[in-house]
Amino acid sequence: MRGGGQLSGGGPGRGVATGARSYAVPEEHLGRIYDHSLMMRILRYLRPETARVLVAALLLILFSLTSLAGPLITRIGIDHYIANGDAAGLLRICLAWFALLLIGGGLQYAQIVTMNLIGQRTMMRLRQEIYRHLQRLPISFYDRHPVGRLMTRVTNDVEVLNQLFTQGVVAIIGDLVTLLGIMIVLLVMDARIAFVTFAMLPFLFWFSIAFRSRVRHAFRDVRLALARINAYLQENLGGIAVIKAFRREARNDAEFDELNTDHRDAFLRSVRAFAVYFPLVELTQSVAIALILWYGGGLVIQDGLTFGALVAFIQYVGRFFRPIRDLSEKYNILQDAMASSERIFALLDREPEPDAPTTSPYVEAFDPQAAIRFERVSFSYDGKTPVLQEVSCEIAPGTTTAIVGATGSGKTTMISLLARFYDPTAGVISIGGIDTRKVPRAVLRRRMAIVEQDVFLFAGTIADNMRLWEPGISKERLAEAVATSHADVLIRRLPRGWEHPVMERGGSFSTGERQLLAFARALAFDPEILILDEATASVDTETEALIQDALRNLLRERTSIVIAHRLSTIRRADQILVVHHGRILERGTHAELLAQGGLYARLYRLQFRGEAGRSEGLGQSVD
Amino acid sequence: MLLPYLRHYRRTLALGLGAMLLATGATRLIPWILKLAIDALRNGASMETVARLGGAMIAAGAVGGLFLYLQRWLLISTSRRVEYDLRRDLFSHLQRLDLDFFARQRTGDLMAHFTNDLNALRDVAGPGIMYAATTMVMLVLSISLMVAIDPLLTLLSFAPYPLISVVTFFFGRAMYYRSRRVQDLFGLLSSRVQEDLGGVRVVRAYNQETRCAQRFAELNDAYLAANMSVARLRGTFIAAMSALAGSGMAIALLIGGRQVIAGELSLGALVALSAYLAELTWPVIAIGWVIGMIQRGASAAGRIERIRRAAPRIVSGPRRTPPASRLCFEGVSFRYPDAEVEALHDISFELAVGQTLGITGRTGSGKSTILKLILRFHDPTAGRILLGGHDLRGRDIGEIRRMIGYAPQDGLLFSRPLIENIAYGDPDRPREAIQETLARVRLGEEVAEFPAGLATLVGERGLTLSGGQRQRVSLARALLLEPRLLLLDDTLASVDAETEAEILANLRGYVAERTAVIVSHRISAIRAADWILVLDEGRILEQGTHESLVGQGGLYARIHRRQQLAAEIEEVE
Numbered sequence A: 001m002r003g004g005g006q007l008s009g010g011g012p013g014r015g016v017a018t019g020a021r022s023y024a025v026p027e028e029h030l031g032r033i034y035d036h037s038l039m040m041r042i043l044r045y046l047r048p049e050t051a052r053v054l055v056a057a058l059l060l061i062l063f064s065l066t067s068l069a070g071p072l073i074t075r076i077g078i079d080h081y082i083a084n085g086d087a088a089g090l091l092r093i094c095l096a097w098f099a100l101l102l103i104g105g106g107l108q109y110a111q112i113v114t115m116n117l118i119g120q121r122t123m124m125r126l127r128q129e130i131y132r133h134l135q136r137l138p139i140s141f142y143d144r145h146p147v148g149r150l151m152t153r154v155t156n157d158v159e160v161l162n163q164l165f166t167q168g169v170v171a172i173i174g175d176l177v178t179l180l181g182i183m184i185v186l187l188v189m190d191a192r193i194a195f196v197t198f199a200m201l202p203f204l205f206w207f208s209i210a211f212r213s214r215v216r217h218a219f220r221d222v223r224l225a226l227a228r229i230n231a232y233l234q235e236n237l238g239g240i241a242v243i244k245a246f247r248r249e250a251r252n253d254a255e256f257d258e259l260n261t262d263h264r265d266a267f268l269r270s271v272r273a274f275a276v277y278f279p280l281v282e283l284t285q286s287v288a289i290a291l292i293l294w295y296g297g298g299l300v301i302q303d304g305l306t307f308g309a310l311v312a313f314i315q316y317v318g319r320f321f322r323p324i325r326d327l328s329e330k331y332n333i334l335q336d337a338m339a340s341s342e343r344i345f346a347l348l349d350r351e352p353e354p355d356a357p358t359t360s361p362y363v364e365a366f367d368p369q370a371a372i373r374f375e376r377v378s379f380s381y382d383g384k385t386p387v388l389q390e391v392s393c394e395i396a397p398g399t400t401t402a403i404v405g406a407t408g409s410g411k412t413t414m415i416s417l418l419a420r421f422y423d424p425t426a427g428v429i430s431i432g433g434i435d436t437r438k439v440p441r442a443v444l445r446r447r448m449a450i451v452e453q454d455v456f457l458f459a460g461t462i463a464d465n466m467r468l469w470e471p472g473i474s475k476e477r478l479a480e481a482v483a484t485s486h487a488d489v490l491i492r493r494l495p496r497g498w499e500h501p502v503m504e505r506g507g508s509f510s511t512g513e514r515q516l517l518a519f520a521r522a523l524a525f526d527p528e529i530l531i532l533d534e535a536t537a538s539v540d541t542e543t544e545a546l547i548q549d550a551l552r553n554l555l556r557e558r559t560s561i562v563i564a565h566r567l568s569t570i571r572r573a574d575q576i577l578v579v580h581h582g583r584i585l586e587r588g589t590h591a592e593l594l595a596q597g598g599l600y601a602r603l604y605r606l607q608f609r610g611e612a613g614r615s616e617g618l619g620q621s622v623d
Numbered sequence B: 001m002l003l004p005y006l007r008h009y010r011r012t013l014a015l016g017l018g019a020m021l022l023a024t025g026a027t028r029l030i031p032w033i034l035k036l037a038i039d040a041l042r043n044g045a046s047m048e049t050v051a052r053l054g055g056a057m058i059a060a061g062a063v064g065g066l067f068l069y070l071q072r073w074l075l076i077s078t079s080r081r082v083e084y085d086l087r088r089d090l091f092s093h094l095q096r097l098d099l100d101f102f103a104r105q106r107t108g109d110l111m112a113h114f115t116n117d118l119n120a121l122r123d124v125a126g127p128g129i130m131y132a133a134t135t136m137v138m139l140v141l142s143i144s145l146m147v148a149i150d151p152l153l154t155l156l157s158f159a160p161y162p163l164i165s166v167v168t169f170f171f172g173r174a175m176y177y178r179s180r181r182v183q184d185l186f187g188l189l190s191s192r193v194q195e196d197l198g199g200v201r202v203v204r205a206y207n208q209e210t211r212c213a214q215r216f217a218e219l220n221d222a223y224l225a226a227n228m229s230v231a232r233l234r235g236t237f238i239a240a241m242s243a244l245a246g247s248g249m250a251i252a253l254l255i256g257g258r259q260v261i262a263g264e265l266s267l268g269a270l271v272a273l274s275a276y277l278a279e280l281t282w283p284v285i286a287i288g289w290v291i292g293m294i295q296r297g298a299s300a301a302g303r304i305e306r307i308r309r310a311a312p313r314i315v316s317g318p319r320r321t322p323p324a325s326r327l328c329f330e331g332v333s334f335r336y337p338d339a340e341v342e343a344l345h346d347i348s349f350e351l352a353v354g355q356t357l358g359i360t361g362r363t364g365s366g367k368s369t370i371l372k373l374i375l376r377f378h379d380p381t382a383g384r385i386l387l388g389g390h391d392l393r394g395r396d397i398g399e400i401r402r403m404i405g406y407a408p409q410d411g412l413l414f415s416r417p418l419i420e421n422i423a424y425g426d427p428d429r430p431r432e433a434i435q436e437t438l439a440r441v442r443l444g445e446e447v448a449e450f451p452a453g454l455a456t457l458v459g460e461r462g463l464t465l466s467g468g469q470r471q472r473v474s475l476a477r478a479l480l481l482e483p484r485l486l487l488l489d490d491t492l493a494s495v496d497a498e499t500e501a502e503i504l505a506n507l508r509g510y511v512a513e514r515t516a517v518i519v520s521h522r523i524s525a526i527r528a529a530d531w532i533l534v535l536d537e538g539r540i541l542e543q544g545t546h547e548s549l550v551g552q553g554g555l556y557a558r559i560h561r562r563q564q565l566a567a568e569i570e571e572v573e
């Protein structure tokens, strides 16, 4: 099956099978093909461009008229002037032709530019809509969807629509109108022969239907393969150091080859289908002409159909097929566009995270400088495994609360819930008595800053990363934040200081330096609630101690929540919560907890005994 | 750049072009048969003749269709295969480039090479070639027929065409640069999306959604403008081409007409000539289209070529490495390519087989850099690293890396099942070994509690695991290889004290069996090492065994004191 992360080689003793396809997350299921509603939905994006579309159509018509003038002028030139030996008249009409060519050129230029503008503007709107929509989807969505795949929606999938918008829509409408016009002309000329011609239409229709699903499935597979290629690239280009260290190059080549092959083969299927379809249309045309010749010839012989009429008819039949050929040329574009818009719409149809309205009465009443309460909060990421179970605690304003506990016990999850990256499955988190779900997220987070365990820096400059494009943060505030977090030493060392470029994910800084910068960023936002999740785990002990001292001042009037494994950093906390398997096992101050002699006391003794020399670390035993 | 790839398919391409000629020929037959039929009708032929001609027409249509099918299938499918080959080779090449190269790239932009830019190249290889060939054939056919009618007039009616080639030249160049800008912006757009989505938690935590959307919109505007500048250029060119082609016809009418009036040319010849000229209009416009496509392809090729030209500077040497080799740094200095200051300065130490080296020191002092040099992610700018008495640069890289188990500081995982992450370096390891390693890093019970156990799908970069879990998986990934040289970069920083103590205890025997370099901020992890380096600003500040360092009373002693301070306070209280 495509999608699902399957795992083979389950039995003991068997190796671990890897496969690039297997690592993909299940793809949103696309149902059967609904062309009509899909097309209507695509066309709806053109609505803001209605005026331009009309102008483009008008320009197209005008241009076609000027290009039709050529044969006419030639005829007039030959019949009226050359036949009469009128050289001056010939010159006149040729000059008129030149003028007409100029006008035609202008019209064509205007038409091309307008069509492109329509396409580009529509795509821009679509890209922006997808982007904004992505920003409103819940964080849990990002746990399941690789970034590379989402990127495909915003970039490559939208780009596919370009052809439809710039070459397709207007031209298709033009073709259809032409087709209709010629059909009428044919009917007026001779209904009998016209019907012979129209007899071909059901076949054409049938071909199109038959190929539609084949081509569409092929294109769906192409889009899926492309999304997987992007996801694979995104991840592996970011993890190149691990790849090299573990010498995965050859295996990755093979994995990538699977995806690449899928992509090629899906495309080849579409090429083959189309390679069959298009000649069939051609063949139908010659059959139609042959039929008319035969039937019309019979009419000429028996019924005295005029000869000229037959010739004219055959010429018109040629014209009748031209738009059909054009349409079938565009069929590919159309199917490709449909396949990618399906995925785009599947994404857009995902419900954004519900949020409280900004007009909510709680916005005014909300005070970040109030007690934070967890009331019997339970949570699970997957709906099955409980991660937090009935956690209750209160954090008084202006105090420092430390959360400690074994790895994987749910500490990070607690603060993710507080910041409303996720919402509890049961229980309530309130600030100042107001359920945080009743306050818009933006209001809740405005006075809150988090230093996450997993630091993220953006490509840009140091200053950009500190203030994150927030114009309100002054240089002084930045300087202060940087001094407190001891990132100033680092910045001073850099030749370009604040303007020093930061590589993607902060690649040119050491892990500890990255943490210092993320720390400084949190302080720069001058939060009332400061949340530190292992914020100095990769920082050396001396720097950590200096930060601790500097922070003490700063934290005086703020509420802070500190997660730390190094217990030395939290001894002074007003309250320490000991989390174990998703429950709060102990709570109290350092002294109280030590006196209790529970888990905390054990952890604490262990840590410091280890460092005081009674146990041994790694390496060969010393004795 | 495309040529070697196309050459590989030259037979298919030749067949495809042949099919194209036949297809063109067969479809050209139809009007001719039609003419025959009409003439026959006019001469009062029987229905039978007409029917036969109709049959011939259908046959011509069928044959034409068949060759059209072959033409499309052979030519277009080749372009898809070429695209596949290019993508495969590009990925393969990219994977083998230095880390220094990646440090300067943006992932989104690199990704754009694999999609957007390759598409442009594929368009050249497929429709580009097909239409160029069709156009050429039509041009040659029509021109030779015209010359047969009247060489002089043909020449005159082609008077505007030199102009066309000048226009084409400038158009081509401008198209190249403008396409390049579009492609670069596409790369930027894709990088921006990649980062904003990758850092989505930061964006949300700091309420920057609107600003990010704004920044994205600005980039979008620039992208639109660049695309429109290409569209205007293309519009100008196509319009100019069709006007010029039309002028050719007007000139033919004017001059040819005068010749007819002067009695130098027959009217029939003029009419025929005009007809051929009219047929040329479309191919001439198609030239513009094909040139635009080729220029777009050329600028995309330029972008891709930049990657393909990048050669890894860290290349493998020929020398094999004996199993037991001592590691030795001799006055090693290192500066990152774009950095002003040295990350390491004059580092020397020796590590005998089976010994453990501990490294600690300030943040940013170069600890991780030492490990990266041992892995040969970079080469020293001065000094030498010797393995078994020979410079690392002369040794086989694959072999060196195979003997190393590395747990990087950030513990990056991949979004695949947990078991594949653990067995990342060697997917053929038996299950028992995996279980044993899991137990060693104290992950066994936790994994057993996961509903899907070892098959649990890990989120991108490992983000659906807790920080400590991620670090331990990364540690397990290195341990599973049972390497001869173990490099651990602060691997227990996000693990609680109890788990840490247990893991350290579990590892003691394991580490004793092999050579190890252990970086840590926690004294507990390195105190038992045979030799300890204390780094500061890329230099060795102190070195020695734990006891001697504590005795020296320097930075190490201070860190040590600080880390045990609390314990002492406790004892005092």
Ligand SMILES: Nc1ncnc2c1ncn2[C@@H]1O[C@H](COP(=O)(O)OP(=O)(O)OP(=O)(O)O)[C@@H](O)[C@H]1O
Pocket (backbone or CB within 6 Å): A143, A381, A382, A387, A405, A406, A407, A408, A409, A410, A411, A412, A413, A414, A453, B463, B464, B465, B466, B467, B468, B469, B494, B495, B496
């Ligand atoms: N996004 C996620 N999706 C699914 N499960 C998750 C996710 N994040 C964490 N978990 C799981 O929830 C549990 C608690 O994780 P959490 O990150 O809260 O631990 P923690 O106490 O912060 O641990 P650590 O000290 O290692 O950082 C772990 O078992 C983890 O695997």
Ligand SMILES: Nc1ncnc2c1ncn2[C@@H]1O[C@H](COP(=O)(O)OP(=O)(O)OP(=O)(O)O)[C@@H](O)[C@H]1O
Pocket (backbone or CB within 6 Å): A507, A508, A509, A510, A511, A512, A513, A538, A539, A540, B103, B336, B337, B338, B339, B343, B361, B362, B363, B364, B365, B366, B367, B368, B369, B370, B409
């Ligand atoms: N790719 C890079 N390009 C430029 N400079 C770099 C790069 N990587 C690291 N540096 C710089 O080199 C120095 C040493 O970095 P390294 O990662 O070795 O430090 P570290 O001792 O491991 O620190 P930490 O304790 O924070 O992990 C730092 O000043 C860092 O900013």
Ligand SMILES: [Mg+2]
Pocket (backbone or CB within 6 Å): A411, A412, A413, A453, A533, B466, B467, B468
């Ligand atoms: Mg955590």
Ligand SMILES: [Mg+2]
Pocket (backbone or CB within 6 Å): A510, A511, A512, B367, B368, B369, B409, B489
């Ligand atoms: Mg480091």
